[in-house]
Amino acid sequence: MTTREWGAIYKEMGAKPVINATGSVTLLGGSTPVPEVKAAMDAADSAFIPLIELEQVAGDRIAEMLGVPAAYITSGAGSALTLATAAFMAGTDNAKIEQLPDTTGMPNEILIQKRQRYWYDRCLELAGAKLVEFGDENGTSEDDLRNAISDRTAAVHYVVYEQRPKDPNVLTLEQVIKITHDAGKPVSVDAAGQIYPLENFGKYVKMGADFQCIAAKYMGAPHSTGFALGTKEVIDAISRHSFVGYETHRIRGIGRPHKIDRQEIMGVVAAVRRWFSIDHEERLSIAEGQSQAILRPLKGIPGVRAELNTNIMGHQPYGVFIDLDPDVVGFTNADLVQKLRDGDPSIWTRVPDGASRLELHVFGLGEGEAELVGNAIVAAVKG
Ligand SMILES: *Cc1c(COP(=O)(O)O)cnc(C)c1O
Secondary structure, eight states, rough: OOOGGGTTTHHHTOOOEEEESSSSGGGGGGOOHHHHHHHHHHHTTTOOOHHHHHHHHHHHHHHHTTSEEEEEEEHHHHHHHHHHHHHHHHHTOOOHHHHTTTOSSOOEEEEEEEGGOGGGGGGGGTTEEEEEEETTTTTTOHHHHHHHHHHEEEEEEOOTTSSSSSOOTTTTTHHHHHHHHHTTTEEEOOOOOOOGGGGGHHHHHTTOEEEEEGGGGTTTSOOOOOOEEHHHHHHHHHHHHHHHHHSSSOOOTTBBOOOOHHHHHHHHHHHHHHHHHHHHHHHHHHHHHHHHHHHHGGGGGGGGHHHOOOOSSSSSSSOOOEEEEEHHHHOOOHHHHHHHHHHSSSSEEOOOTOOEEEOOOOOOOOOTTTHHHHHHHHHHHHH
């Protein structure tokens, strides 16, 4: 039993495991590969295989399942974003691939709506591209985009969070695709978490985007994996810029450190297969049940407003919002986050950037942990 005890492998080494009530966040380790994925990864150990061929075949299988032209497995959605910008700037020209991140003589601007600036947009600059904003904090017009596109434009980037309320002050993806393609430039989409409902999985490429990323951390694959979906042209270029292009074609591109192993590649394929075969109603009902288990002990506690998050779109359905009344409880929402973190076991939650209440997700909770989280919150509030 000892090594299977909760967190024992970390504790024995002197590191402190935590209960993850935040959700799929990279700072805590993102995801736990599901059994089907682990089995595929173990089976991959049995032989070596040229990775450029494995990437090709695995990408083909994922593309078929999704109904898009092509796919390429990367070391995370962030890596897919960086490789895609490299592809947009240098294409399949070997000399240019080797010249990056020096972009002299190439289109090197990635256009992004000011209101869509976000945490991961740094990944768009790592291959040498420059982010250029269009529109302003109040909104964007079609002319803002038309005027921003020039010979220097490598691509126009768009971010999709369908689980959030629509921002009426940004251009829609349809508008961006139309205007950008009319100007002869490609469209890049970050849809990392858009894997449910299933019709959203790969939808943006089907709508006409040249590239979109997916974070496989959200679907039971290793946390370190993701993939690019796109036109054959963009995906072929990504392959040449990637570590397999570096090693197989001897093209010294920026993708060499974005390495992924054969076990992870097979894990991602297994995760996508599983995603198309599991009972999503059951997946949602389990998440709702865990959320209700957090909520149950919080009912009727003075000063605690706790509410079910009913969102089921994207990668982490349901969850719980918690908002304390500091006048009643004696401390703030931020204090509660700290108290839970300081507890034993340490429970990690957060008030997301720009929000005021705690937003808990059950994505990272193991057996019995939802009840434990609810009870720990009651204990913290009652002091
Ligand atoms: C998680 C995420 C990323 C980065 O994905 P990694 O696989 O962690 O590199 C990019 N964009 C969005 C919207 C994400 O949620």
